[in-house]
Each structure stands twice: as C-alpha cells, then as structure tokens.
Amino acid sequence: MVFEAEQYWLTNVRVPIALLREINFAVSGDLASVDLQIQAGRIAEIVSAGSATIEGMPVQNLRQGIVFPCFVDLHTHLDKGHTWGRAPNRSGSFDDALQTVSSDSQKNWNAEDVYRRMEFGLKCAYAHGTQAIRTHIDSFGEQAAISFGVFQTLRQKWADRMKLQAASLVSLDYYLTPEGEKLADLVAEVGGVLGGVTVVTPDLPQQLDRLFTLAADRHLDLDIHVDESGNPTDNALHQIAETAIRFRSAGRFSGQIVCGHCCSLAVQTAKEAAETIDLVRQAEIGIVSLPLCNLYLQDRNQNSALNIGSLEEAVLPTKTPRWRGVTLVHELKQAGVPVAFASDNCRDPFYAYGDHDGLEVFTQATRIAQLDAPYDTWSRTVTATPAALMKLPPIAEIYPGAAANLILFKARYYSELFSRPQVDRIVLREGKAIDSTLPDYAELDDLVYR
CATH class of the missing domain: 2.30.40.10 (Urease, subunit C, domain 1)
Structure with a gap:
C-alpha cells in the first residue's frame, strides 16, 4: 500500500x-x-x-x-461529553442545561466516568482527523482535582497522537475566593489555561481584574466563555477588552486571550458592536465561535421544563428561532481579529448532537455564517488560526x-x-x-x- x-x-x-x-x-x-x-x-x-x-x-x-x-479544535468540553443518554435536556434551554449538568456531575463524575467519556471523545476526534484539542474542565470544588487528574493521564497516554490543553471553567466570581486562588495554582501546576464564564453584574470589573492578576502572576493564558446569550445588554466582551488593554499597557499581562461564543455582539447596535470589535483588536483577543451549539441553544423558548414540572406535564409554546446565535465573525475577521470555529459540546445537555468532527464544524459554520462569500481564508479557522491561538507550532x-x-x-x-x-x-x-x-x-x- x-x-x-x-x-x-x-x-x-x-x-x-x-x-x-x-x-x-x-x-x-x-x-x-x-x-x-x-x-x-x-x-x-x-x-x-x-x-x-x-x-x-x-x-x-x-x-x-x-x-x-489535520484539524485543531480550540474549544471543547470533553468532560461533559456523551452524557445525553443519562442526562438529557428535553427543553433544550440553556438554564436547564446548566441544572442538568450540575445534577449529573454530582451523581456520576468520578474519575472512571470522566476518563472513559473524555477518551471516547478523543477517539472520535482522532478518527475524524483532529490533531490538537483544548478542552474546558468544570472546576468547582473537588471536581477540579478529579477532572484535571484525568486530563493529565489522558494527555500523557495520547501524547503521540493528540496535543491536549485544558482550561478551567467556573463562574468568574469563584476567583474572588480562596478556592479560586487554589484553582489557579492547580491550573498552573498542570500547565493549563485559566478560564471561566462571565455574567454581566456590577462586580464583573472586580472579577476581571482578579482573573487577569491571577493569570499574570502565574504566567497563564486566558480562555473565557463570554456573552453566550441573545441579550444585547450583555457586554462582557467590551469589558474584557478594556481590562486587557489596561493590563497590557501597564505591562502587567502579556498572555494569549481567547473569548468564546460572544453571541450578544450580533444583536447589539452597529455602533456598539463596532466599538467593541475595535477594542478586541487593540486588546489582541482571539475569538472562537461555536456555531453548532449556539444554533441549538440560542433563541429557545424561555420556559424551563425543569421549573414547571415534568416534560409530559409542560405545555411549552411553539416558537421558531429568529436568529442563528453566532457572533459577528465576518466583521471581526475584517477588523483583523483572529477568528476560529470549534466543536464545543457533544452529546450532552448543552448540545444533543455532535461527533468532534472538524469538517462538520467547518461545514456547518459555512452554512450558518455564510462563509462562502467568498471562501477566502476561512479554511484557517479550523486549522492554522486555532493552532496559533493555542500557541502551537505551525502544525x-x-x-x-x-x-x-x-x-x-x-x-x-x-x-x-x-x-x-x-x-x-x-x-x-x-x-x-x-x-x-x-x-x-x-x-x-x-x-x-x-
């Protein structure tokens, strides 16, 4: 042969x-x-x-x-993956996804469970042609040690087949606590990326300052879940960019920053979006869009089946989604901001489908975000650009x-x-x-x- x-x-x-x-x-x-x-x-x-x-x-x-x-998958959740069979999210809502994952993790996420599901995801990705993956790791409390321990084992076992990175995943207010500082130490110990989820509250500026300080002190890069909603008042991306510019200008932070989702940017006014995009460019932030999961989650019915009883008892109104959930990838790219696409969740409460296939991601991104006008350099969004944002050599x-x-x-x-x-x-x-x-x-x- x-x-x-x-x-x-x-x-x-x-x-x-x-x-x-x-x-x-x-x-x-x-x-x-x-x-x-x-x-x-x-x-x-x-x-x-x-x-x-x-x-x-x-x-x-x-x-x-x-x-x-071979593909590079910048944003996944291998620790959540392939739980749909035991933890389905029948309403498809974001809030129910959060609650369902929380319940499932408390009951089932021991080391063996996390290991087998994460490795299953790696097997899928490898067979489809992926050579590097960054996974976010749910990191509250004792789960951090369990899941990061599994990650380290898998990273060593798969070293000859897959380049693996891990980012912590907690709400940013967690970093204001002693436990959050311990988590930052753990991330540094395993050579990971410091990450979290933004919620736009009056405390967000304080949370961002703390996040950047912890990362800078430990020489860590940042990977943050940002504005995953259709609410135009969610402007965490704007605040992150301002914080990054301030820290970079003062010589206090020099790491790579990746912001994922950024959905609300697409429903803000043209003026607001343009101002934020310009700040993102100045802050040297890379953006990763997750078109499959956001198409699935965004603009869903707001009623929660978990909150109103069983799905059989619930009468959910039928509503066709009006928007695609993706961020302004064309405008960001045109402004010179690095843009990548990635798998995100696979077969878990946040997304019932997916198979860790970079081609499926690229295909659906092309259809959803109209990347064919023209094709241009969009092929880099699942290959060279995420590799650069992961600080990998030109693989x-x-x-x-x-x-x-x-x-x-x-x-x-x-x-x-x-x-x-x-x-x-x-x-x-x-x-x-x-x-x-x-x-x-x-x-x-x-x-x-x-």
Whole structure:
C-alpha cells in the first residue's frame, strides 16, 4: 500500500491556498493544484500538479481531491461529553442545561466516568482527523482535582497522537475566593489555561481584574466563555477588552486571550458592536465561535421544563428561532481579529448532537455564517488560526518540512466537500494512514444507560 512506503507522492491534489505557507508557482482561485512528496513522515516537496519527478516512487493519484492539514479544535468540553443518554435536556434551554449538568456531575463524575467519556471523545476526534484539542474542565470544588487528574493521564497516554490543553471553567466570581486562588495554582501546576464564564453584574470589573492578576502572576493564558446569550445588554466582551488593554499597557499581562461564543455582539447596535470589535483588536483577543451549539441553544423558548414540572406535564409554546446565535465573525475577521470555529459540546445537555468532527464544524459554520462569500481564508479557522491561538507550532499548515498529518478527501471542490459527510476520508499521521474506525457508542452503555 502506498501509505506504508517511506517515500511516495500524492499527485493531482487540491489544497486551500490559505493553508500553503510557501507558494513558488502560479495559483488561482481558492484551491491550488499540487503534487506532494511524502518522505519519512514529513512533507518533503510541494510542486505544481503534473510537475513531480516521480523516479519510480509509489504514487497515489488523488484525482483532484482536496487535502487539509489535520484539524485543531480550540474549544471543547470533553468532560461533559456523551452524557445525553443519562442526562438529557428535553427543553433544550440553556438554564436547564446548566441544572442538568450540575445534577449529573454530582451523581456520576468520578474519575472512571470522566476518563472513559473524555477518551471516547478523543477517539472520535482522532478518527475524524483532529490533531490538537483544548478542552474546558468544570472546576468547582473537588471536581477540579478529579477532572484535571484525568486530563493529565489522558494527555500523557495520547501524547503521540493528540496535543491536549485544558482550561478551567467556573463562574468568574469563584476567583474572588480562596478556592479560586487554589484553582489557579492547580491550573498552573498542570500547565493549563485559566478560564471561566462571565455574567454581566456590577462586580464583573472586580472579577476581571482578579482573573487577569491571577493569570499574570502565574504566567497563564486566558480562555473565557463570554456573552453566550441573545441579550444585547450583555457586554462582557467590551469589558474584557478594556481590562486587557489596561493590563497590557501597564505591562502587567502579556498572555494569549481567547473569548468564546460572544453571541450578544450580533444583536447589539452597529455602533456598539463596532466599538467593541475595535477594542478586541487593540486588546489582541482571539475569538472562537461555536456555531453548532449556539444554533441549538440560542433563541429557545424561555420556559424551563425543569421549573414547571415534568416534560409530559409542560405545555411549552411553539416558537421558531429568529436568529442563528453566532457572533459577528465576518466583521471581526475584517477588523483583523483572529477568528476560529470549534466543536464545543457533544452529546450532552448543552448540545444533543455532535461527533468532534472538524469538517462538520467547518461545514456547518459555512452554512450558518455564510462563509462562502467568498471562501477566502476561512479554511484557517479550523486549522492554522486555532493552532496559533493555542500557541502551537505551525502544525496545521502545509509546507516542506511539516509533519504529514493530512486529511485526504475525494471531494474536488468546496461545493462537494460541504455536501457530504466525507466518511471515506483518509487520515494520515506522519504519512501513514490510520485506522479511522469510529468508536462504538455501546462502549459507554454501562455509564449512560444504566
């Protein structure tokens, strides 16, 4: 088999121009036609299609199939994942998701449970072609030690297959307490990212000052859940940007900042949004949009099935959602703000679906946020941009010397790529085709259907 050879050519390949670091031949449109030489697990040479000097080496003709570098998933919740069977959120509301996760974690989130579900998510992501993941870890009280302990074990076990990062997840007021400071110490100990969820209250400025101080003192980056609502008065992103500018200007903070969701930005006035976006650019903040989960959660009925009795007794009004839940990705990108898309929750109370598939994320983001006008550099939003925001080396671009961690699709055009799930994709890791069989859901039956 070609992919077992130490040296071979992938010919008649189409690669997004935005993902080629070096281009020394004529290209046009969104996709470049190239031949790739793979040698000892790395990309040895890139030439225009049809100009490769084969010299008797094995050849795999991709017949104009698109090739991507392996995906980078900047924002996930592996510790919550795959609990839907035992903890469904029948109303689909955000508040019920919070309550359901809280109840499930108190009952079930021991080390074995968290480990098996997190690893199941990793297996899915790996089979689909992901090479790096950042997961947020619910971190209140004793759960922090349990889940970060599991994370460390998995990070070591998967080190040869996946680059893993973890960010703490608590409400920001938690950092005003002694327990919050201990959490920051734990995050520093495991080499993690300090994170949390904003709630717009009069105390938010104090909470942000504390968060930035704890991060600065421990040389930690920040990853914050921000304004995940359709309420135009939720302006935490604006306040975070102002705080970041103040801390950076004073030389008190130099780390990377990522803000996720930022949904309310899309329902604010044009003037308010423009002012915030300009501050975000000045503050050097990266934005990660979670289109699948936010499309699912935002603009739901406000009635909570948990608050009014059983779902059978509840009479919930029928209301069609009026907006898509995503932030202003086009305006942010146009302003020079790094924008990424990511999986977020998978098969848990916040999102009933998902499979940790970077292509599904990119496909749905394209449809939801209309990224096809034109395709331009949007291919970087699930590859190179999240890799940079995670401070990884350039693992998600295609260039001579890069590891041959690639996804080979039969689709020849974006219209073909986004029209089918591409279940026949071939995933290469260091030039070798991996077993891309997805894990069986039944592996978790004893955990989620008992």
